[in-house]
Amino acid sequence: MESEHGQARGARRRRNRVLLFPKPDVKFEGWKRALESYSPHHQALAMWRPWLGFLHILRHRWRGRQVDALVVRYLNDRGSGWATTLVLVGEMVTLATARLLGVPVFWVIHNIDRETCNQRPLLVRLRRLSVRRTASVFFVTEEVLRPHAASIHRIKGPIHTLPLGEPVAESLRPERVGPRLNKFHKGAEAWLAAQADRLGRRPCCVLVVGTPEDKYSHFWRLSELLDIAYRSGVPLVALVVSPLEGRNGRALAQALARHEREGRVHMSRGYLPVDWHWAANRCDALLRGYQDLSMSHAIFHAVQVRMPVLCMPGGVVSEVVRREGIGQVLEEDFSNLAACVERLSPLQDDVRQAFTSRRSARQAAVNLLSALA
DSSP states (O other): OHHHHHHHHHHHHHOOEEEEESSOOHHHHHHHHHHHHHOSSEEEEEOSSGGGHHHHHHHHHHTTOEEEEEEEOOOOOOSSHHHHHHHHHHHHHHHHHHHHHTOOEEEEOSSSSSOSSOSSHHHHHHHHHHHHHHOSEEEESSGGGHHHHHHHTTOOSOEEEOOOOOOOHHHHSOSOOOHHHHHHHHHHHHHHHHHHHHHTSOOEEEEEESOOOTTBHHHHTHHHHHHHHHHHTOOEEEEEEOOOOHHHHHHHHHHHHHHHHTTSEEEOOSOOOOOHHHHHTTOSEEEEOBSSSOOOSHHHHHHHTTOOEEEOSSTTHHHHHHHHTSEEEOOTTOTTHHHHHHHOOOOOHHHHHHHHHTTOHHHHHHHHHHHHO
16 A cells, blocks of 8 residues: 555655646646656646636746646637726736746637627627747647638647547446436437327427527527528427536527427437437437638547538538538528438547547647647
8 A cells, every 4th residue: 555655655756747727628638648658757637717827837836847838728708897997917927937948829719700608799809819829839639720810819839639539438428428418318219209109200400509609500500500401301400518508508598498399309408418428329410500711520520430420501610510520500591401411420439539639639639738748
């Protein structure tokens, strides 16, 4: 036992080089595992309050660790003017501390043109400008986003790619299936069976997941898509897993209310983890649509379980779907809906492996460490 404790302490001592990230999400977890398995010297650590990053930098240096990089990711609006202003001030102090102590700042530009939550665009622009002026290394999450980042942010030097990485196992299938998720699964299965009986055939079911932010056209054009499908005789239904809370949640529930009454939509009406393996056996495609310049991690989940993507036009996601052969892309007026639905089929293993291998968490770790050199 003492030997095991000694080995653990020794491993921690060896990992004395730190990359500080904002608070964790599933993307960070994948990067962290890959980075720490690839390098015996580095740790990827999350800051639960990244706007107090200067305290994290000082704490790790006081403990004798080398802070190799401060990683900045999302710069979303915090919901109130005071909160966003406070975060802006904290970030400016953190960036000044990093500059003073010679800690490189890495900016991972998830959303190239605008942040997902952008209610106070002036404050968000100030935050982005502050990071832009301090950062020494820039990353985008998909190769096709590099020219957009260079143009919009006037970056003259190299722009690296930090792939979002394959999902960790626990994000594909929840470790614990509680009563709410069980109830939703049973209700969805009964709903699908009822629609098959009503139509006399199995309908094409699209999975719609996430939070209903303004940029996601797969939420805001879903009603239009279902109307066109109904008029065209395309048997299309939608399984919507989304928290219907706040202004956008209420607006989405209202927009889909008629389709829900008529049986074309089944909604979770609250946050639930997605069991992607369960969904892959019941849904024919992941419906996705973006109105901004960013990459979707939900697509990585779908590809991992061989679920194709039915993509709305716009952004770069449709370009990736078309180029990688991982689904079908709709026309702006949805005139090719019937043809797209007809061509949907589970992804072949070689397609899945090709997509994932070029965007693996290990490749992200390699790119992060290369940027430190």
